[in-house]
Amino acid sequence: MKIKLWGGVGEIGGNIVEIEAGGERVILDFGQSFSRGNEYFYEFLKPRIGAGLLDYLEFDLIPPLPGLYDPKLLRLTNLEVSDPRFAGVFISHAHGDHCMFIKFLHPEIPLYMGETTRSILEVVETTSHSFQIGEHRNLACFRTGSEISIGNNFLIRPVHVDHSVPGAYGFIVETPDGYIVYSGDIRFHGPLSRLSQDFVEKALKVRPKALILEGTRVDSSRKDSEERVFNDCLDKVKQTRNLVVVGVYPKDLDRLHTFYRISRECGRKLAIPLKTACVIDSLKEDPHLDLARHIWEDKENVFVHFHRAKSGDFLEKDYRPCILKDQGFSSPERACLRERRITAEEIGKRQEEYIWVLDFFHLTELVEAKPKPGSLYLFSMSEILEDPIDELESEILKNWCQRFNLEYFVSHASGHACREELADLVNSINPEVLIPIHTVHPQKFLDFFPKVIFPERGKSIML
Ligand SMILES: [Zn+2]
Numbered sequence: 001m002k003i004k005l006w007g008g009v010g011e012i013g014g015n016i017v018e019i020e021a022g023g024e025r026v027i028l029d030f031g032q033s034f035s036r037g038n039e040y041f042y043e044f045l046k047p048r049i050g051a052g053l054l055d056y057l058e059f060d061l062i063p064p065l066p067g068l069y070d071p072k073l074l075r076l077t078n079l080e081v082s083d084p085r086f087a088g089v090f091i092s093h094a095h096g097d098h099c100m101f102i103k104f105l106h107p108e109i110p111l112y113m114g115e116t117t118r119s120i121l122e123v124v125e126t127t128s129h130s131f132q133i134g135e136h137r138n139l140a141c142f143r144t145g146s147e148i149s150i151g152n153n154f155l156i157r158p159v160h161v162d163h164s165v166p167g168a169y170g171f172i173v174e175t176p177d178g179y180i181v182y183s184g185d186i187r188f189h190g191p192l193s194r195l196s197q198d199f200v201e202k203a204l205k206v207r208p209k210a211l212i213l214e215g216t217r218v219d220s221s222r223k224d225s226e227e228r229v230f231n232d233c234l235d236k237v238k239q240t241r242n243l244v245v246v247g248v249y250p251k252d253l254d255r256l257h258t259f260y261r262i263s264r265e266c267g268r269k270l271a272i273p274l275k276t277a278c279v280i281d282s283l284k285e286d287p288h289l290d291l292a293r294h295i296w297e298d299k300e301n302v303f304v305h306f307h308r309a310k311s312g313d314f315l316e317k318d319y320r321p322c323i324l325k326d327q328g329f330s331s332p333e334r335a336c337l338r339e340r341r342i343t344a345e346e347i348g349k350r351q352e353e354y355i356w357v358l359d360f361f362h363l364t365e366l367v368e369a370k371p372k373p374g375s376l377y378l379f380s381m382s383e384i385l386e387d388p389i390d391e392l393e394s395e396i397l398k399n400w401c402q403r404f405n406l407e408y409f410v411s412h413a414s415g416h417a418c419r420e421e422l423a424d425l426v427n428s429i430n431p432e433v434l435i436p437i438h439t440v441h442p443q444k445f446l447d448f449f450p451k452v453i454f455p456e457r458g459k460s461i462m463l
């Protein structure tokens with residue numbers, strides 16, 4: 001059996017894991033690196049869409065593997081065009097550093113992801129310009145308990161884990177040469193930490209040859225907790241006389257639920273961005289996602305903030321990209337959005353009544369809301385992980401806060417396990433070897449586990 005890591009080596013994110021057994025190959029995750037290519041590309045200086053994969057291959061942004069990509073995208077490149085040479089690609093969760101490049105895959109290669117991940121990615125595709133699912137003739141969804149047999153050499157069992165996006169998974173991969181366990185991104189302090197415990201229990205039973213484990217926070221002993229975020233922010237909100245503005249990731253529904261709880265506790269209403277509303281509206285039927293349903297059913301207290309878009313008059317056509325394809329928001333599925341509409345001006349008139357979740361790129365809405373002195377901005381996202389905001393953005397955000405009477409306060413719990421939690425996980429599963437991924441400190445694993453293999457990008461690890 002052979003393992004090659006094409007991303008997530010010495011960096012946080014960009015995971016691409018190739019596993020070969022009996023002459024067949026599968027790939028786990030197909031993400032975009034946050035750092036690779038940053039010395040050449042910036043903001044609107046990007047690889048050209050019209051050049052297919054030419055720029056991506058030139059700068060080594062994707063692995064140069066024949067039989068992996070859509071032949072249409074290879075026209076200008078030197079990469080051999082061929083039939084698929086991979087038995088399947090498996091996506092662990094809906095963060096871009098694990099799935100951004102699935103649009104490049106050969107349409108005939110079977111692509112697997114969790115049902116929740118698929119729902120989230122469909123919404124992201126319709127609400128953003130940067131992500132596309134792409135064309136896949138064999139796209140299938142799994143749940144915990146699924147067993148996916150691929151080719152003659154692979155049986156893959158996805159097992160749920162807790163992370164900062166709903167529907168995250170790790171994988172247990174069975175081959176004739178033994179088992180490989182892959183963690184995806186994992187934490188133990190969220191509301192669903194029992195899912196991660198489940199994963200560990202299932203993984204230790206197979207006595208894996210290799211554990212490919214994320215180590216985002218292997219250098220940090222800080223034990224995070226969602227309850228701490230709740231308590232810290234609740235205190236701050238209680239002390240605030242006027243408007244409360246919050247920055248959270250649109251896909252982090254656990255954090256959104258934390259702010260929903262705070263809003264109820266303080267008797268405030270919650271205003272959420274249109275994009276977030278689309279995400280929770282698409283997940284509200286999911287029987288495993290009570291949080292989304294809980295927030296969405298509270299029509300008295302949860303409103304949808306419509307930013308002032310193109311026409312300036314909040315017309316349907318302004319928001320079409322945010323709504324399910326081909327359906328205006330007058331369609332029955334999305335009428336709920338309009339019914340719950342609120343604007344910055346309306347929020348501004350009753351500042352003491354709201355907690356307002358506001359996206360960085362819509363900070364201009366503050367001009368109309370006019371926060372009064374004694375208002376608060378709660379920054380509740382990580383500064384370096386998952387869709388990072390950079391230093392310049394952070395400075396700009398602080399400038400907006402200063403200009404609009406918003407006290408700036410940070411409270412966040414990571415989507416990743418800390419050092420002690422990772423040590424417990426490794427020692428419970430006790431694999432023959434540990435292969436660190438998604439970390440800039442791989443050597444730190446040696447502090448608590450002796451058999452670590454340090455991967456090099458694209459180099460085979462033979463097991
Ligand atoms: Zn990640």
Ligand SMILES: [Zn+2]
Nearest residue numbers: 093095185386
């Ligand atoms: Zn993630």
